[in-house]
Amino acid sequence: MTDDLRELYQEVILDHSKRPRNFHGMPEATSSAVGHNPLCGDRVTVFVRVDGDVVRDVSFEGAGCSISTASASMMTDALKGKTTAEARALFERFHELVTADPSKSATPAAELGKLAVFAGVHEFPMRVKCASLAWHTVRAALEGGGRASTE
Amino acid sequence: MNRASAATYDVESVRREFPVLRETVHGRPLVYLDSAASAQKPQAVIDAERYVYEHAYANIHRGVHHLSMVATEAYEKARETVQRFLGAADRREIVLLRGTTEAINLVAQSYGRKHVGVGDEILITALEHHSNIVPWQMLREEKSATLRVVPIDDDGVVDMAAFDRLLSSRTRIVSVAHVSNALGTVNPVRRMTELAHAAGAVVVVDGAQAAPHLAVDVRAIGCDFYAFSGHKLYGPSGIGALYGKAALLDAMPPWQGGGDMISSVSFEKTTWNDLPYKFEAGTPNIAGGIALGAAIEWVEGIGKDAIEAHEADLLRCGTEVLQSIPGLRIVGTAREKAGVLSFVLEGIHPHDVGTILDYEGIAVRTGHHCAQPVMTRFGIPATTRASLACFNTRGELDTLARGLRKVQEMFK
Numbered sequence: 001m002t003d004d005l006r007e008l009y010q011e012v013i014l015d016h017s018k019r020p021r022n023f024h025g026m027p028e029a030t031s032s033a034v035g036h037n038p039l040c041g042d043r044v045t046v047f048v049r050v051d052g053d054v055v056r057d058v059s060f061e062g063a064g065c066s067i068s069t070a071s072a073s074m075m076t077d078a079l080k081g082k083t084t085a086e087a088r089a090l091f092e093r094f095h096e097l098v099t100a101d102p103s104k105s106a107t108p109a110a111e112l113g114k115l116a117v118f119a120g121v122h123e124f125p126m127r128v129k130c131a132s133l134a135w136h137t138v139r140a141a142l143e144g145g146g147r148a149s150t151e
Numbered sequence: 152m153n154r155a156s157a158a159t160y161d162v163e164s165v166r167r168e169f170p171v172l173r174e175t176v177h178g179r180p181l182v183y184l185d186s187a188a189s190a191q192k193p194q195a196v197i198d199a200e201r202y203v204y205e206h207a208y209a210n211i212h213r214g215v216h217h218l219s220m221v222a223t224e225a226y227e228k229a230r231e232t233v234q235r236f237l238g239a240a241d242r243r244e245i246v247l248l249r250g251t252t253e254a255i256n257l258v259a260q261s262y263g264r265k266h267v268g269v270g271d272e273i274l275i276t277a278l279e280h281h282s283n284i285v286p287w288q289m290l291r292e293e294k295s296a297t298l299r300v301v302p303i304d305d306d307g308v309v310d311m312a313a314f315d316r317l318l319s320s321r322t323r324i325v326s327v328a329h330v331s332n333a334l335g336t337v338n339p340v341r342r343m344t345e346l347a348h349a350a351g352a353v354v355v356v357d358g359a360q361a362a363p364h365l366a367v368d369v370r371a372i373g374c375d376f377y378a379f380s381g382h383k384l385y386g387p388s389g390i391g392a393l394y395g396k397a398a399l400l401d402a403m404p405p406w407q408g409g410g411d412m413i414s415s416v417s418f419e420k421t422t423w424n425d426l427p428y429k430f431e432a433g434t435p436n437i438a439g440g441i442a443l444g445a446a447i448e449w450v451e452g453i454g455k456d457a458i459e460a461h462e463a464d465l466l467r468c469g470t471e472v473l474q475s476i477p478g479l480r481i482v483g484t485a486r487e488k489a490g491v492l493s494f495v496l497e498g499i500h501p502h503d504v505g506t507i508l509d510y511e512g513i514a515v516r517t518g519h520h521c522a523q524p525v526m527t528r529f530g531i532p533a534t535t536r537a538s539l540a541c542f543n544t545r546g547e548l549d550t551l552a553r554g555l556r557k558v559q560e561m562f563k
Binding site for chain 2: 002004005008009014018039040041042043063064065066067069124126127130
């Protein structure tokens with residue numbers, strides 16, 4: 001396997017795709033949103049429970065490729081306990097990570113913690129939408145719910 | 152369609168005519184299995200387009216100067232080549248357009264708007280490409296008409312009893328794919344046409360996937376309209392054709408207005424040009440049209456029957472090779488099938504399959520193939536599709552199988 005592929009399909013990504021965390025509905029959610037990637041037909045529903053300014057719980061349901069599933073799974077872990085402002089900031093950093101050349105990126109990968117494993121995605125422009133679908137969706141949920149699209 | 156014709160087919164000499172097949176991708180020889188999305192081009196087509204721009208280009212149907220006459224003659228010769236290719240009776244029945252999508256939209260917007268009214272019905276099947284669904288939905292919305300859909304079975308075969316049942320005295324248009332792009336199913340378009348005509352409907356056949364694989368004879372089918380695209384037939388993108396029976400085309404209003412589609416214009420009254428020019432507003436893809444003619448001549452030079460036999464052999468071998476992979480399920484198992492191997496791997500999303508295969512040099516399509524209702528019918532979000540062309544080999548299908556085993560290894 002080539003280095004690019006190994007970089008994309010890191011063990012932690014494969015693990016989250018096979019055993020996604022927080023992969024369930026949430027009856028007590030304060031908001032939710034449905035995300036859709038029209039390119040591949042992937043759909044994800046993200047649920048959030050916000051208490052005051054704090055994201056107390058996040059979960060997701062849906063079907064997608066390993067990159068989108070792992071991204072959603074790791075996102076839910078990353079956002080729990082964050083303030084909504086911190087969540088939005090993390091969205092921006094994540095988006096920069098998967099779209100930008102890391103050598104030119106202003107955000108050190110370290111600030112993203114475990115999410116830095118998605119750095120390999122930028123080598124695969126066709127897969128950026130896979131990695132960012134859940135993030136677009138959670139942003140829509142935090143803004144009051146509804147629909148999100150990668151288009 | 153026999154073993155002998157497949158055995159005598161010289162695929163290596165066919166391959167030498169495609170410059171792109173000398174490319175490597177990620178260090179591996181290119182294995183191009185995405186011709187159902189768009190086919191690669193042989194040197195003859197590349198040369199034909201280049202020749203036009205170097206020696207024979209000017210606007211057509213306009214100038215009295217030399218180059219305009221040369222270009223016009225070449226463009227009109229291509230129209231006659233398309234006419235022969237489809238078995239049409241009259242060159243006036245061949246409208247050169249951007250492709251299948253534009254052709255179906257033309258029929259919907261011109262014939263459809265004139266003949267479909269409130270409560271009238273349009274009949275399609277569950278295996279259609281979005282381009283044979285959405286234009287009819289737009290017409291339905293505008294006319295408060297009804298769109299009916301004939302179901303398909305678990306093999307991806309259209310339910311002909313339901314087809315017959317869903318035809319009614321209100322059915323104005325029946326529009327069906329000749330070959331399904333997502334499943335490979337070959338529809339019995341001749342029988343469908345007979346039934347539709349008996350019900351008083353006109354028949355549109357979407358031939359985008361059929362033209363590269365099957366011999367097409369619009370008069371044998373009996374359909375009223377037949378559409379195909381050049382780019383899937385080893386020709387350029389942005390050019391294709393609509394066949395329509397002359398009597399129908401004659402009675403249809405123009406769709407787009409502009410230059411070349413008129414015979415005279417004044418501010419009080421404009422009269423339309425003759426067929427087929429009435430439907431060809433504006434300067435077309437001139438070099439593309441001429442190169443489409445070259446593509447058809449190239450295909451005819453190899454032999455449509457020889458290509459069909461070779462691809463049938465590949466489809467049979469490919470089916471066997473794929474079925475030997477544990478956890479792989481072929482989607483679309485019609486007995487009458489052409490050109491397409493669509494499948495899912497248990498527990499692995501097609502996007503991941505596509506990315507990993509790409510690193511083996513293998514180009515496949517992954518996703519819903521612009522046929523989301525087909526995916527819904529089979530309860531899957533997407534498939535991986537390997538599609539076949541005249542230049543593919545059995546060895547490439549073995550390479551695909553090896554690539555798929557690597558994918559499984561990675562996700563086990």
